[in-house]
Amino acid sequence: MCLAVPGRVMEIAERDGTRMAVVDFGGVVKDVCLEYLPDLAVGEYAIVHVGFALQRLDEESARRTLDLFAELGLLQEEFGDPWEAAAGSAGTEERN
Amino acid sequence: MCLAVPGRVMEIAERDGTRMAVVDFGGVVKDVCLEYLPDLAVGEYAIVHVGFALQRLDEESARRTLDLFAELGLLQEEFGDPWEAAAGSAGTEERN
């Protein structure tokens, strides 16, 4: 449920009394309604779902999350290659 | 004007309060409205135009006309072949 994707605000304009933005999704550009994030600014990212910006994306949180993932990677060697361990059981009926 | 053709009444029936006939035009059969010739009977011929029988055809008159044409044919020899006479002038710009 909820196919929502992050996009970057490129332009903002009022249209028919509604706050609308042109949003860039990595080279794909669509009109998006900003009524639920009225203070979203050009250059910011938001989660967009069925033509609506629903939540601003927070860069600091994102970085912290990615940093954590990287840290965990450093620990990986202690436990061996996880793919090796998974290979035996993938794609069969019992798994999934 | 008035593409009307002779047809022969095959069946008569009342339909939706309208007197209708099935009329045969030499193997081509269509429904025809009889409201203007209400006393037309099965077996009779009538002139039919855009789905309406408009006038009964009178066999005796027809025969008399055809007999006249035949009679005139007998006189033809006296005056020579009319096609011969026409051939010189047909199909050219001056004629028609």
Next chain:
Amino acid sequence: MRYLEEFQNPELAGGLLADIRAAVTRPWALMEVCGGQTHSIIRHGIDQLLPEEVELIHGPGCPVCVTPLEVIDRALAIAARPGVIFCSFGDMLRVPGTDRDLFRVRGEGGDVRVVYSPLDALRIAKDNPDREVVFFGIGFETTAPPNAMAVHQARKQGVRNFSMLVSHVRVPPAVEAIMTAPECRVQAFLAAGHVCSVMGIEEYPALAERHRVPIVVTGFEPLDILEGIRRTVRQLERGEHTVDNAYPRAVRPEGNPAARAMLADVFEVTDRAWRGIGVIPDSGWRLSARYREHDAEHRFDVSGITTCEPAQCRSGEVLQGLLKPNQCEAFGTVCTPRTPLGATMVSSEGACAAYYLYRRLGAPGVSREASPVG
């Protein structure tokens, strides 16, 4: 007796032609009134068989040709409306209005349907109660009774979504107008047999007398036409001008009383413009007041339409026998059956279209074999 093949039999033409040749001593100009007769003449090549002295002038008797531009434009405007189903006889679809035709309207999304009978249009109205169904009611006295019946039944059965755009025309006033024109060359008329089947011949004696022209009621098969011509030429040569019925198997003096009664109920006489000719007093029918509800002109606002026929087109003169089509400057150049300027170039019965076909043969003509009749 099938009343058809018998009157198409080439074997019997010889006597008729011989008699015409025997009778004729000097040039005569005859007008066949009806487009159906024009069609038959061209189809069978009858004019080519006649002695040179007998000239046939194609009259205005094609309703496709004479329906005024303004009415066509009105039809186009109605047909283009969303929600309308516009029904018409097939002939009208290619008749040019000011800037398009019904085919074009259909191409642009209009719901234009060809019907065989006005009752088919009425049935379409019953089957589509949520749509406005308009029938294009054109034609002479032969087509008027069927159209009248459709309106009458619509009223009787309460088919409120059915209406008719009426542009009916009447033959006798047209004959009168032609004969009254100062340049008139017509010396005799082949009256339209099917019109007379319905209307009888009571209107003609006064006309024949007033203008001193023979009027011969004539059928549509080739032998009928030859017989009409024969009787006409005989009268002309004898200096007579009576009304003669050469189509007695289908025409009674009183016509069809039931049909005439219906016409009197549904329609009322009105002045009517004829395309190319102009207004002819009392020459048309419109729906009478009690059928106003089914009058498309009344139902749809198509008043603001004014039209202007192409100035080059001389179809009025052609229709009156005053000009041969190839004497028109546009003929065969800007005006062809593919790109008709006037209605007489549209219908295959139209005088200009008919002429165009012969004209294209060029001078050398077609080689002629011996007569097919012994």
Next chain:
Amino acid sequence: MRYLEEFQNPELAGGLLADIRAAVTRPWALMEVCGGQTHSIIRHGIDQLLPEEVELIHGPGCPVCVTPLEVIDRALAIAARPGVIFCSFGDMLRVPGTDRDLFRVRGEGGDVRVVYSPLDALRIAKDNPDREVVFFGIGFETTAPPNAMAVHQARKQGVRNFSMLVSHVRVPPAVEAIMTAPECRVQAFLAAGHVCSVMGIEEYPALAERHRVPIVVTGFEPLDILEGIRRTVRQLERGEHTVDNAYPRAVRPEGNPAARAMLADVFEVTDRAWRGIGVIPDSGWRLSARYREHDAEHRFDVSGITTCEPAQCRSGEVLQGLLKPNQCEAFGTVCTPRTPLGATMVSSEGACAAYYLYRRLGAPGVSREASPVG
């Protein structure tokens, strides 16, 4: 930072997986609530990378799957009406009602249109003032605010020909229902990140406490899902049951206040049937009284519709994690994605459809090359 590719980077998966392996000591059954997460898991093959102890149960979080048969039948009845333009998200077109789907209705002449956004449906209504435009308003808390906005604007702008057939569902009551079922096997939840973007996480602590289950708010990219699983497993192994936000870049505790205010205005909480599961109290939204005018159920009489789900279909149990799809007798025989009996076989997020794909691989499995990461 694009907030997308960064979280799809396989290079970073190794540490997450290693940590899960390090943590896990015994079997755990986790339910991912959201169909979007199910989709991501299948798309990237994430479940195959997990240690055997970690079982993922695909939850009921696909609105396509849970929309009740009765509502689908109502939608089909409305869509089939002449004059109606029925707008829907693409996913709903193939969902089977009792005897057909929206595709079929379209095939039979219904005007069914796929829109990308509910505002597109509103625009269609403005462009077609003579038609009734109905939007199929389905979805969880993420889709509800956009749909609410469309209804709100229709009312504000007086777009009277716009209405919505609403069958919105809410996640927390479903979680409650799953946990209350006596046979429940679910030991922890990955909460739907986008639902929480809108609604925040205030409803979850009480749930986690009452049922003593960890609830980890989880995003949709593969690394997000691994992180959600990692945090859940860590809690489970520690015997904890707190609400944890593993998707902080998009989820704030309070959600989106503007969207929540609009939801409170446009909708009101109602009991809602979930396909396969049955009625869950307070688990849905319907239009509130002041928007009655734009309620398609109110506008179109679709009351007489009663439905009966195929008795064979056990999707309710599947949706609750009580049954694996291949334990259903119909699975893979009479029920396939081409001929789905239940909605879980329709959507590519549906548990049965997902299972069908793997099942078809058969026993020998796919040969596995060395890990693509280092």
Next chain:
Amino acid sequence: MGHGGGGALSAELVAGLFAPAYGGRTLAGLADSAVLELGGARLAFSTDSYVVRPLFFPGGSIGDLAVNGTVNDLAMSGARPAYLSCGFILEEGVEMAVVDRVAKALGAAARAAGVEVVTGDTKVVEAGRGDGVYLNTAGLGLVPAGVDIRPQRAVPGDVVIVSGDIGLHGVAIMSVREGLEFGVAIESDCAALGGLVEAMLAVTPDLHVLRDPTRGGLGAALNEIAAAAGVGVVVNERSVPVPPEVANACAVLGLDPLYVANEGKLVAFVPRGEADAVLAALRAHPLGAGAAVIGECVAEHPGTVVARTAFGGTRVVDLPMGEQLPRIC
């Protein structure tokens, strides 16, 4: 864009629009099929789309037409038809039973014609953007050595032969067309003419022109030949085999049988010296039993077809203009 019924509009479209757009030696519309060389073989290649309404009619269906129409276009080059492609454009919502019936008719017609459907395609368009079933077939045939049959080869002196009764297909279709229905005991003549052409070629390889007078009827076919070869054509109207039902249906509707479609007839231009033998070969074949000499090719009035009427008059048989419509006048 006018409704295509063969004839003038189509010809203009080809000459004015397609030919310049495609460039090269575009044969489209000029001949029934293109004759070309590939890998040392002389091939005939032709295509037609089929949009006939209704899909099923007395004596056939769109499936039969789609085979016979294209097979006949190949045969009109003297080719022996061999392979067909078949593209369906289906309207969403069309019943599978209808598609199945069409496909079965198509398969049966192919077997009867001795050709094989070897490649195909199916597209589905939205409801309201099609009309149930449209079909396209393209055909491939092998042209025997020494055979060179094309409209340009008509020369004055050629005898014009038609292989049988005309107008049957068009009248059969009209009799079941919505709003025009009438009763008539005739069926479409829809048939594959490959065998008939083989029988003619067995008499002489020197046939000048063959054409199947489909849309626009005999009138359109003769005009196209006259225009392509720059010759005149004279048709003796009395000799044209018009069955009474066709004549009478035309009388009722105000149509000319010369413009009514055929789907199992051919018109041939043959050197005068071969005419009797070709006629005999035609009459010996079941599909040519009603063959008749109907006229001749002349040097006069190039590009024009003239009919000599039963009364000895003449009239020009023009290219028909678009769809044939019932007339009242």
Next chain:
Amino acid sequence: MGHGGGGALSAELVAGLFAPAYGGRTLAGLADSAVLELGGARLAFSTDSYVVRPLFFPGGSIGDLAVNGTVNDLAMSGARPAYLSCGFILEEGVEMAVVDRVAKALGAAARAAGVEVVTGDTKVVEAGRGDGVYLNTAGLGLVPAGVDIRPQRAVPGDVVIVSGDIGLHGVAIMSVREGLEFGVAIESDCAALGGLVEAMLAVTPDLHVLRDPTRGGLGAALNEIAAAAGVGVVVNERSVPVPPEVANACAVLGLDPLYVANEGKLVAFVPRGEADAVLAALRAHPLGAGAAVIGECVAEHPGTVVARTAFGGTRVVDLPMGEQLPRIC
């Protein structure tokens, strides 16, 4: 009748309805084109109808598609495309300027592809019973001696190569589709692949399978090959060249790039020993510059295509079911 977007429904229609109706060795739908013998020549013969909306789109038009689509189907048999037929089905009322633009595009594409349009047909259907312009083309090509390229020849061990970026055509079309419009700086990849195939054949005549992954995309093409040859296919998802705009458009719409249409790409199954040389030949050609090995043919899971994901997991790439629709879920 569901809306055709390639894949399962079409395949069932062919297997369940057309094949039994036509009988004989009906190749329809199995291969991109039929290969047959006529007059001693080995010919490829193929047809497709084109119903794409809108008629003009970034990077091409229905006219370009009608040429390249059919030319490519011929090329996928290893044939050198030579001749095309072209059938227009026009909706009454379509502007002649539109038809002219389509015809000109078609003519230009044919010249670019080195093929000649040699026969054609035009039908006009009533307004409301068509959709502006539908096109059908059939194509003829000559198959060089020693070349035998068809889906059945895929064998375990074959290397699977794609000739460049996927998804461009489908995304370009969607970006201008009514109600879905979005901005994206890509164009359809619509192109004729005859030259590219020649370049591959110059390396080795022993190509096993070629296919242009059009409707239904790479996913459908691979499934069709797997089914025809009774082999399994494993795709390494990371190796599939998906341009970022395509990936992002698919993310926004909820689509899988593997199912998005291409009109200027091919997928090849080549013996492992030839793979490097073929890849080099592809990359040396402007239309194959982005070629990549994307997977292999295996003996396991016959008839099934499996993708190895970037994370090392696997998933089945099923035959797509009908039209690709934007998803919210």
